[in-house]
Amino acid sequence: MTTLGIGLFVALVLSASNLVAAEPVEAQAKPEVEQAEATDDLAEILAGHSYHGEVFNEGPRQKAYLMGGTGHVDFPVTTKNEEAQKFIDQGLGQLYGFWNFEAERSFRQAAALDPDCAMAYWGAAMANLGNQERAQGFITEADKRKEQASQREVMYIKAIKAYVTADEDKKEKRNNAYTKALENLILEFPDDREAKALLALHLYKSKNSSTSYFAVDSLLQDVFDAEPMHSAHHFRIHLWDHRHPEKAIPSAALCGQTSPSIAHMWHMPGHIFSRLKRYHDAAWQQEASARVDHAHMMRDRVMPDQIENFAHNNEWFIRNLIHVGRVHDAVDLAKNMTELPRHPRYNSFEKKGSSKYGRQRLFQVLRTYELWDDIIALSQTPYLEPTDVDEEQIQRLRHLGMAYFLTGDVNQGREQIAAVQSRLDAKLQEQKDAVHAAEEKAKATDVEEQATTSSDDKQAKQEGSDKKSNKDDAVTKARNQFNSEIKELKSTLNALKGYEAVSQGEYQNAYKLLKKADDVDPLYLAKVQWLTGDKDEQDKAEKSIRKEVKSNENEVHPLAILVETLWQSGKKKEAREVFEELRKLSAAIDLDVPVFARLTPIAEELEYPADWRVAATPALDIGKRPPLDSLGPFRWRPSPSQEWALKDAEGKIRSSAEFKGQPHIVIFYLGSGCLHCAKQLQAFAPKVSDFEAAGLSMVAISTDDQKGLKVSIDNYDKKGMPIPLVSNSDLDVFKAYRVYDDFENQPLHGTFIIDGDGKVLWQDISYEPFMDAEFVLKEATRLLGNTWDDEQEKQKTGAGKQAATFHPSGHTTDSLETVHQRLADKSAVLVDVREQGEWDAGHLETAVLVPLSELKRDAANQKFAEQLMKTLPLGKIIYCHCQSGARVLAASLLFKELGYDVRPLKAGYGQLLKAGIP
Secondary structure (H helix, E strand, O other): OOHHHHHOHHHHHOOOOOOOOOOOOHHHOOOHHHHHHHHHHHHHOOOOOOOOOHHHOOOOOOOOOOOOOOOOOOOOOOOOOHHHHHHHHHHHHHHHOOOHHHHHHHHHHHHHHOOOOHHHHHHHHHOOOOOHHHHHHHHHHHHHOHHHOOHHHHHHHHHHHHHHHOOOOOHHHHHHHHHHHHHHHHHHOOOOHHHHHHHHHHHHHOOOOOOOHHHHHHHHHHHHHHOOOOOOHHHHHHHHOOOOHHHHHHHHOOHHHHOOOOHHHHHHHHHHHHHOOOHHHHHHHHHHHHHHHHHHHHHHOOOHHHOOOHHHHHHHHHHHHHHHOOHHHHHHHHHHHHHOOOEOOOEOOOOOOHHHHHHHHHHHHHHHOOOHHHHHHHOOOHHHOOOOOHHHHHHHHHHHHHHHHHOOOHHHHHHHHHHHHHHHHHHHHHHHHHHHHHHHHHHHHHHHHHOOOOOOOHHHHHHHHHHHHHHHHHHHHHHHOOHHHHHHHHHHHHHHHHHHHHHOOOHHHHHHHHHHOOOOOHHHHHHHHHHOOOHHHHHHHHHHHHHHHHHOOOOHHHHHHHHHHHHHOOOHHHHHHHHHHHHHOOOOOOOOOHHHHOOHHHHHHOOOOOOOOOOOOOOOOOOOOOOHHHOOOOOOOOEEOOOOEEEEOOOOEEEHHHHOOOOEEEEEEOOOOOHHHHHHHHHHHHHHHHHHHOOOEEEEEEOOOHHHHHHHHHHOOOOOOOOOEEEOOOOHHHHHOOOEEOOOOEEOEEEEEEOOOOEEEEEEEEOOOOOOHHHHHHHHHHHHOOOOOOOOOOOOOOOOHHHOOEOOOOOEOOOHHHHHHHHHOOOEEEEEOOOHHHHHHOOOOOOEEOOHHHHHHHOOOHHHHHHHHHHOOOOOEEEEEOOOOOHHHHHHHHHHHOOOEEEEOOOOHHHHHHOOOO
């Protein structure tokens, strides 16, 4: 951090728009020499970078607003500005919710409103305890103002100053000193409940083997006695989370309600309920958190993965949805996570962001609930597209091969085996080459050393022995660097060959192969073991399934598998008992997915109702919960961009209206004098034709006036600047797009992807320009392929055959009532495109079987087409269905090529059966 930076902190950093003088440096009346030095220093700061040094580049740079719902805080400070006090309270509430980024924003806003308020700087330091340099800068400013603060405030400032300036290597001494400082404050001001809350938080965070959990809990209870809805319920949850989670249930029932605008406060009770295997309650909490996050992102135009806890919450939410059987919601949310904007810094397959988590959880839910059709269909979409990331691509090949084999498409399954084998062969060769290179290098080194070393030199012999050991280590290292991936590829081959054996009915061989593979679902492995037909193996399989039920308490999937296995084993009484256990947890189960659909005939024989689920009885210890819809939307959606009209270099008005219906890229750059900006334009300009080929226009908005625009055009080193440049020298558009630092009164760099409806699909706002034009092009193409409308906003079904409409997914929008009517009046035929084995296990009476594998193989064969037309007349509507609505999309394309009016149904076999389709 530069000396200039902190020195100008009050007047420059914290001058919110229109709140502090526009030229604060001059107001300080420094000597001319100092002013000249400051001007030189400022001139050296790159455009967009913080005036206070690199450590401030990454912090909040837009002003705060009073958002409400951030906690019940009672923290009066010395200030004459009532609004500054409100931001202090808001900042402390956000701090309690571990929302440090927004807490700093609120405290800096308070300082902008009242630059003399010492506690505004104290708060900003508290929000940066994880960044010592930044925290020290803020607390230094607080310390300068302590003479204007009360005795209580001075004690706060001294306590945290000692903490952030202490030697980090002496943690115990530092922690003990801070503990005593807060205790002294409480002794002096016993009614200060915020001091007690902060002490409890510190004791939890600095806990060691001698920390008394009960002492901390008792301190927290003092806070709750004074304010029952205090945000410190969050601290009690953290305290007991990994020890005795049941002791935090009262706080789990209140935590989110204390601070409803902070997503993390809804998330943390999910920890407690998950630990206690109360997955319905955990899922409710995590959904609440997701909705609050989505609302905040869409309101404040924040990209999803810029919020640290967001992806973690949603992927855990999906896991709990899997546990309770909300399969469609789990798929929907996992797909939404993969749809979200990606960014090299915080969301990619290499990082633990939404794209990586979403893809992992999508594979998990599809595999767990045997949605093989969906795996195949989604592998042809961006959701499960091929990737250059080896680990992810191997998982894709594994799941895709599994899905093909288990839907009877053996040829496609074998193609995945061949692809994995090819990768394994290449990796083995790569390992062999690396080992050979290491050995050759070792030999060359030996030759050099022998030429310079005497053979009778005892010391040289010892050195030679040491060097040989080092060379052996180098060869071993060269070999071992490939071991992990080779092991994964071999495991994947065993798994795929196991699934191939299952598809051929070779269950004993399949079981042996799958046992050798890693990461095979133990429940699926037990099912294959049971299918071997050997009585001893079947008993072992049942035992394994019961073990999974026990170790995955209150999860519906293992129970469903156990019910099915017991029934197939003729143990109907035991099956009924387990089914009753399943029904107690069944409130949210999606009955149409294969795992539960297979229980339909069992439920009928047990004389359960067609919908055998049992409504959940809300627990009495969950508190008063608001309607989820009141917290925010279930999914993130892009926010609208701002309209603008600006002049180009020739004085012509260009506006956002020109791009109506036209996806486009908007670049905000900081004028012709910004070298980084010039490099960005140089990077994007040669790609304009590629963007246009992808249907994307481009425009750049500059801080320059019209004269400055001409300089940028003249500076372009190729003929004719291909990007239209427009002037926004008064910076109102920069501010409207939040490409502006409100605290330092300076514009920032920005790059935006905007769709034809004017929605911002992606953005990068930073102290540096985004340089990767290729990434922006690829990401824009991916994002524009998403359908952002809610599923409820489907097209309405028209009347009559000529009114056929389709959902963006490709499925018909004809209602099941319409399907039923047309089958009854013989104007339509129902076609089942599943495989023979699935048909044999159960099918609709009026359906005609045309397996997708046969359709793919023979659709181009004239004799096949002629035979098909005898069964399926061309003049009739063809409604086709599969198990879950995925395979029908591929089948419908083939039927269309044959001239049929085909309408693929989203409803699968189980849903159609339940709906009474004959």
